[in-house]
Amino acid sequence: xxxxxxxxxxxxxxxxxxxxxxxxxxxxxxxxxxxxxxxxxxxxxxxxxxxxxxxxxxxxxxxxxxxxxxxxxxxxxxxxxxxxxxxxxxxxxxxxxxxxxxxxxxxxxxxxxxxxxxxxxxxxxxxxxxxxxxxxxxxxxxxxxxxxxxxxxxxxxxxxxxxxxxxxxxxxxxxxxxxxxxxxxxxxxxxxxxxxxxxxxxxxxxxxxxxxxxxxxxxxxxxxxxxxxxxxxxxxxxxxxxxxxxxxxx
Amino acid sequence: xxxxxxxxxxxxxxxxxxxxxxxxxxxxxxxxxxxxxxxxxxxxxxxxxxxxxxxxxxxxxxxxxxxxxxxxxxxxxxxxxxxxxxxxxxxxxxxxxxxxxxxxxxxxxxxxxxxxxxxxxxxxxxxxxxxxxxxxxxxxxxxxxxxxxxxxxxxxxxxxxxxxxxxxxxxxxxxxxxxxxxxxxxxxxxxxxxxxxxxxxxxxxxxxxxxxxxxxxxxxxxxxxxxxxxxxxxxxxxxxxxxxxxxxxxxxxxxxxxxxxxxxxxxxxxxxx
Amino acid sequence: xxxxxxxxxxxxxxxxxxxxxxxxxxxxxxxxxxxxxxxxxxxxxxxxxxxxxxxxxxxxxxxxxxxxxxxxxxxxxxxxxxxxxxxxxxxxxxxxxxxxxxxxxxxxxxxxxxxxxxxxxxxxxxxxxxxxxxxxxxxxxxxxxxxxxxxxxxxxxxxxxxxxxxxxxxxxxxxxxxxxxxxxxxxxxxxxxxxxxxxxxxxxxxxxxxxxxxxxxxxxxxxxxxxxxxxxxxxxxxxxxxxxxxxxxxxxxxxxxxxxxxxx
Numbered sequence: 147x148x149x150x151x152x153x154x155x156x157x158x159x160x161x162x163x164x165x166x167x168x169x170x171x172x173x174x175x176x177x178x179x180x181x182x183x184x185x186x187x188x189x190x191x192x193x194x195x196x197x198x199x200x201x202x203x204x205x206x207x208x209x210x211x212x213x214x215x216x217x218x219x220x221x222x223x224x225x226x227x228x229x230x231x232x233x234x235x236x237x238x239x240x241x242x243x244x245x246x247x248x249x250x251x252x253x254x255x256x257x258x259x260x261x262x263x264x265x266x267x268x269x270x271x272x273x274x275x276x277x278x279x280x281x282x283x284x285x286x287x288x289x290x291x292x293x294x295x296x297x298x299x300x301x302x303x304x305x306x307x308x309x310x311x312x313x314x315x316x317x318x319x320x321x322x323x324x325x326x327x328x329x330x331x332x333x334x335x336x337x338x339x340x341x342x343x344x345x346x347x348x349x350x351x352x353x354x355x356x357x358x359x360x361x362x363x364x365x366x367x368x369x370x371x372x373x374x375x376x377x378x379x380x381x382x383x384x385x386x387x388x389x390x391x392x393x394x395x396x
Numbered sequence: 397x398x399x400x401x402x403x404x405x406x407x408x409x410x411x412x413x414x415x416x417x418x419x420x421x422x423x424x425x426x427x428x429x430x431x432x433x434x435x436x437x438x439x440x441x442x443x444x445x446x447x448x449x450x451x452x453x454x455x456x457x458x459x460x461x462x463x464x465x466x467x468x469x470x471x472x473x474x475x476x477x478x479x480x481x482x483x484x485x486x487x488x489x490x491x492x493x494x495x496x497x498x499x500x501x502x503x504x505x506x507x508x509x510x511x512x513x514x515x516x517x518x519x520x521x522x523x524x525x526x527x528x529x530x531x532x533x534x535x536x537x538x539x540x541x542x543x544x545x546x547x548x549x550x551x552x553x554x555x556x557x558x559x560x561x562x563x564x565x566x567x568x569x570x571x572x573x574x575x576x577x578x579x580x581x582x583x584x585x586x587x588x589x590x591x592x593x594x595x596x597x598x599x600x601x602x603x604x605x606x607x608x609x610x611x612x613x614x615x616x617x618x619x620x621x622x623x624x625x626x627x628x629x630x631x632x633x634x635x636x637x638x639x640x641x642x643x644x645x646x647x648x649x650x651x652x653x654x655x656x657x658x659x660x661x662x663x664x665x666x667x668x669x
Numbered sequence: 670x671x672x673x674x675x676x677x678x679x680x681x682x683x684x685x686x687x688x689x690x691x692x693x694x695x696x697x698x699x700x701x702x703x704x705x706x707x708x709x710x711x712x713x714x715x716x717x718x719x720x721x722x723x724x725x726x727x728x729x730x731x732x733x734x735x736x737x738x739x740x741x742x743x744x745x746x747x748x749x750x751x752x753x754x755x756x757x758x759x760x761x762x763x764x765x766x767x768x769x770x771x772x773x774x775x776x777x778x779x780x781x782x783x784x785x786x787x788x789x790x791x792x793x794x795x796x797x798x799x800x801x802x803x804x805x806x807x808x809x810x811x812x813x814x815x816x817x818x819x820x821x822x823x824x825x826x827x828x829x830x831x832x833x834x835x836x837x838x839x840x841x842x843x844x845x846x847x848x849x850x851x852x853x854x855x856x857x858x859x860x861x862x863x864x865x866x867x868x869x870x871x872x873x874x875x876x877x878x879x880x881x882x883x884x885x886x887x888x889x890x891x892x893x894x895x896x897x898x899x900x901x902x903x904x905x906x907x908x909x910x911x912x913x914x915x916x917x918x919x920x921x922x923x924x925x926x927x928x929x930x931x932x933x
Contacts, residue, residue, distance in 0.1 A: 159508045160515065178527055235427035240435065246598070246651055247644045248605035250522075250613065254624050255640055258450040258633070330518050337520035338606075342613060348523075356526040364527070372519040379518045568735050569765035572753045573779040573830065583782070587769050 180361050189366035197351070202370075205347040208264055209336045212271025216328055220276045221321060224283020225314070234284070241284075245277035249335070253342045264346060267339035274335025275328035282324025286317030318389050326382040333375045452634040461638035469623065470642060477619035477643075480536055481608045484543025485601055488551050492600065493593055496555020500562075500589070501581065510556060517549035522610055534616035539608055546607035547600035554596025558589030594658045598651055605647040684711040686866045687732060687834055691741035694727055700891035701727050705741070707885060707894060709834075714860050714867035716881040718874065720928060724892030725870045726762075726838055732868060733759045733836050745834060755783075758832035762839040764819045766811040772798065773807040775822050779830035790829075797825040801855070817848030828859070834866045841876065853880050854908050861904075874928070878902075878920045879911065886927060896927060 164182055171181030192198045227234040227241070253270055260266045290313055298312045314321070340349025348367065355364040436454045443453030452460075464470045499506045525542050532538040562585040570584045612621020620643050627636035687709035694702040701724040709715050717725040730736040732743050734752040743750040745757065753759075758779065766775050773791060774781070776798055780790035798807060801821040811819055820840055827835055841849040857880060860867055871877050877884050878900050886896040900920045902911055911917055 156507055157511045160511050162508065163512055176531075178530060235424075236431050236434070239428050239431050243644065243648050246602035246647070248602070248609045248647050250606045250610040251620070251624060251640045251643045254613065254628055255637065258628060258636075259448055333518075334520045334522060338522045338610060341522060341526070341610075352523060352526060356530075359530070368523055371523060372515065375519050376515060563765075565761055565763050565765045566767060568730075569759070569761060570782070572733055572735060572757075572759040573782050574753050574755060575782045579782055583778075584767070587767065 185365040188362035208267040212268040216275035220279030224280040228284040228287025270339030271335040275332035279324040279328040286320025290316040322386045456634040457637045460634035473620045473623045480539035484540045488547040492551030499556040500559020529615045542607040542611035543604040547604040551596045551600040558592030562588045688744040693740045703891040713882040715883045716869045716877040718877045719887030723887040757834045758827035760837040776825045801825045817844045837869045
């Protein structure tokens with residue numbers, strides 16, 4: 147987009163949407179949407195409260211634990227599926243089913259199996275994130291050119307060296323793409339898990355503010371959450387760009 | 397001057413498997429069956445141990461599934477669940493594809509709208525579902541909105557990316573034969589973009605399933621969500637598991653059907669070979 | 670055998686179809702082409718040859734009207750080029766075939782865009798499909814064809830619109846060596862038969878000498894005309910005889926000596 151000969155970065159248009167939000171809020175068109183400015187004020191106040199900090203901490207904790215599990219399991223399973231046909235045949239169908247299954251329906255089952263608490267949320271995060279990481283890792287491993295592997299073998303690489311120095315690194319662009327998508331899904335998982343469990347972390351606050359029609363605080367929560375999700379996604383994308391250069395030349 | 401593989405430009409190796417390019421077709425029927433059988437066997441054993449008082453065996457779940465199928469409760473529940481899903485996906489599909497194509501073709505539309513949907517796609521929209529109830533109650537409209545909120549961003553973004561990355565070599569070919577702008581869009585860009593647009597529809601449908609179930613569990617006790625909640629509250633775990641498995645089954649089969657439809661109707665070149 | 674570029678452009682033959690006058694092309698800071706003056710005579714195959722990055726494809730696309738020159742102009746039959754036109758047809762390096770369309774629809778696509786009725790355009794297309802040796806493949810899709818066959822489809826598509834000038838951008842670079850030789854022979858036959866003006870871009874010296882009536886050597890960035898060579902080869906001889914012909918071998922060697930210092 148060019149305005150008066152200057153390139154305006156794409157994300158700048160979000161400012162336009164913020165202004166529209168403010169105007170809609172000021173006009174009072176929809177009682178659910180307070181002006182952006184008052185939401186920001188509420189957000190500034192909210193982050194200083196102990197309630198929010200405790201909720202954010204527990205949410206972050208569930209998210210991080212679930213994600214670490216998802217990345218470890220996802221990458222491992224993805225590598226195995228990419229390298230061994232038997233593993234691929236055995237798990238392929240399940241990975242493909244669960245990557246697009248309505249996992250929100252599984253949360254009630256998790257709740258009776260793991261109790262109404264943090265464990266359920268962690269498992270939800272794991273289940274939302276892990277499948278796409280498996281799929282992308284598998285695709286990345288399969289895209290590693292055979293000549294690279296043969297090169298490693300012909301220079302006498304041990305199996306461990308072959309995987310750690312060649313296969314995993316060559317598949318890194320896809321693995322990182324999978325992890326980024328997994329993180330995005332994991333955020334959705336932590337929110338859906340907490341909304342359904344509704345007595346811990348962010349879910350509890352969402353429940354509290356939406357029941358008491360405290361829209362400023364409700365939107366403040368949402369904005370902080372969205373911003374955190376965006377920042378994380380952007381950070382991973384930044385790392386991805388650093389390895390992107392060799393995706394084309396492998 | 398340039399290696400022929402680079403001519404295609406922005407199509408990168410990293411992303412095809414990501415945005416919905418998966419397929420069950422790559423797994424032969426035998427392995428699919430064997431894998432399913434193995435899973436159900438493991439489930440049966442885990443249920444017999446039992447690993448939890450709330451973990452029914454596979455056979456009990458399957459029996460519950462059959463009885464719910466024959467007493468009509470499953471059909472009634474799906475009637476309530478699928479209606480908002482279909483309406484929501486239809487609306488998202490039309491809006492999403494049109495908006496995506498417009499954004500792919502016009503730089504100013506891209507500038508204004510794309511970042512909004514990038515944010516909505518990355519953000520946990522589910523957080524907003526409780527809000528819908530305040531405006532639209534707990535009826536069909538609320539559920540339909542939940543579906544649209546979750547499904548629309550991915551459909552829009554896929555349409556936009558597909559059109560924006562339409563094969564530049566084909567576009568140049570069309571220009572070199574004096575194709576008009578309209579011919580370029582209708583005969584080159586849209587056919588070239590249609591696989592990715594369709595992948596977006598499939599991803600949107602998957603997100604829509606999540607949305608409608610979430611709405612039923614959270615705000616409107618109807619349909620399959622109600623079935624899950626009800627059987628859980630009276631500790632009919634086999635029935636509850638059967639309802640959960642059935643929704644996963646239905647969504648998987650719907651997605652597979654959509655893919656088969658795409659292959660058959662829109663991609664004649666994929667039919668052979 | 671060698672005529673300096675200046676002499677050549679000062680004496681355009683009466684049969685000149687494409688005139689290139691003072692073409693310059695700059696991509697922001699990079700100067701791709703500088704002051705190109707060239708004439709392309711009717712019924713001849715002229716090759717643009719040069720090291721990587723000499724702008725030969727850019728020049729071809731400027732002639733095609735696919736890229737705007739920074740300055741200078743291209744005239745076809747005396748009319749200034751402002752964009753693609755019906756008297757020019759382009760053959761793409763990566764074939765540019767529509768994967769969702771059959772060979773028949775791909776070949777007839779230029780005519781389809783002109784709004785020609787289906788029966789009519791298919792009969793023309795069928796003719797050219799036969800001409801490039803693909804009879805029987807009309808209902809196949811591009812992914813079912815080999816690289817060589819795909820480019821035959823691209824060639825048939827360009828012939829089908831009956832353009833006076835055919836622009837070929839490294840058409841055989843994605844085709845394997847054996848098929849390429851066969852292709853070059855077919856191309857010579859078609860040049861002879863169709864009496865069209867061919868402008869051909871390649872980076873293969875042997876290919877250029879084998880197929881060309883004239884070879885324009887471009888220098889490295891910024892691309893300028895450094896030499897024009899007219900190989901003196903008896904085209905009536907068999908393909909194998911041509912490749913062993915002393916004139917052929919001498920011309921290849923001469924061009925290689927000229928280009929060698931560009932190779933790093």
